[in-house]
Amino acid sequence: MAGTEERLHRVLVNHVNTNSIDLWLKDQSLQGLNRWFSRIEKVCQACDLLEGHYAEAALLFIESGDLVEEMREKKKQYLDRTLNTYWIWNDFKEEIRRAVQEADKNPPPRQLIPSVTATATPPDHLSPDELRQRLYNWTSRSRIYPLFRGSSQELGRWFLIVERACRESGIPPNQRTEAASMLIFEELDLAAAMQTRRQEYLQRTGEAYWGWQDFQQDIRNVVTEAERRNEGRSNELPIS
Structure with missing residues (x-):
C-alpha cells in the first residue's frame, strides 16, 4: 500500500x-448500497478527505x-x-x-454434493507451516505491525490488516481465521484461547473452516467481556 493509501487507512480506521x-x-x-455510500461519504467528509479518495x-x-477482489x-x-x-x-x-446485480443474476450453483463431503480440504489449502511462512x-x-495486542479499540483496524495480509500473501479467504489466530500477540492468554475456541467451533459444527465473520464476532465478544471484567475488578474498593 502506497504512503497515501497507508495514511488513508490509518485515518479512517481511527x-x-x-x-x-x-x-x-x-x-x-440496492437500498443497502445507497445507505453504505452515504455512510462512506459522511465519514470521508468528517475526515476531510478529498472525493478522489x-x-x-x-x-x-x-x-x-x-x-x-x-x-x-x-x-x-x-x-x-x-x-x-x-x-x-x-x-x-x-x-x-x-457487480452486485450481476452476482444476483448468476448465483453460484447449488451444492449437490452431500454436506458431509462439503468440508473436504480444497486444493489451495495451505499447511500451517506454509501459512505461517507467508x-x-x-x-x-x-x-505495518500485524499483531493484535488485545484492545477492542484496535479490532477494526486489525481485521483490515489480517485481510490485507491474506490478500497480498495469496492466503485463501477460508483460511483467514487461521491466519488471524497466528497474528495474536503470543503473550496474551487470548492467543491460546482463540486457538481452543477454533477447535471447539470446528468440532461442534463439522465445518472445515471457521467463517471469518463468525470469528470476528466471537473474538470481539471475548475481548469486550475480558475488558468488562477487568474494569469491574479495577473499580472494586480495596479491603482494609
Whole structure:
C-alpha cells in the first residue's frame, strides 16, 4: 500500500473506532448500497478527505472477499482505461452496483454434493507451516505491525490488516481465521484461547473452516467481556 493509501487507512480506521461507526458493506441490495455510500461519504467528509479518495476508502470496508477482489481488479482496469490517478466516486458506485446485480443474476450453483463431503480440504489449502511462512514474509516486507495486542479499540483496524495480509500473501479467504489466530500477540492468554475456541467451533459444527465473520464476532465478544471484567475488578474498593 502506497504512503497515501497507508495514511488513508490509518485515518479512517481511527475515526471509525473512535466513533464506533459500522462502515462495513453487509447489505448488498440496492437500498443497502445507497445507505453504505452515504455512510462512506459522511465519514470521508468528517475526515476531510478529498472525493478522489472515496472509492479507495470504500474498498477498505467491503466485507465480502469475493466482491472486494472483483472491485480491486475493476479498479486496475478502470485506471488503465481512463488514465485517471483515482477512481471517480460516481463511477465506482455505478460499477459496484453492476457487480452486485450481476452476482444476483448468476448465483453460484447449488451444492449437490452431500454436506458431509462439503468440508473436504480444497486444493489451495495451505499447511500451517506454509501459512505461517507467508505471514512472516509479508510482515518482513510490510511496514505495518500485524499483531493484535488485545484492545477492542484496535479490532477494526486489525481485521483490515489480517485481510490485507491474506490478500497480498495469496492466503485463501477460508483460511483467514487461521491466519488471524497466528497474528495474536503470543503473550496474551487470548492467543491460546482463540486457538481452543477454533477447535471447539470446528468440532461442534463439522465445518472445515471457521467463517471469518463468525470469528470476528466471537473474538470481539471475548475481548469486550475480558475488558468488562477487568474494569469491574479495577473499580472494586480495596479491603482494609
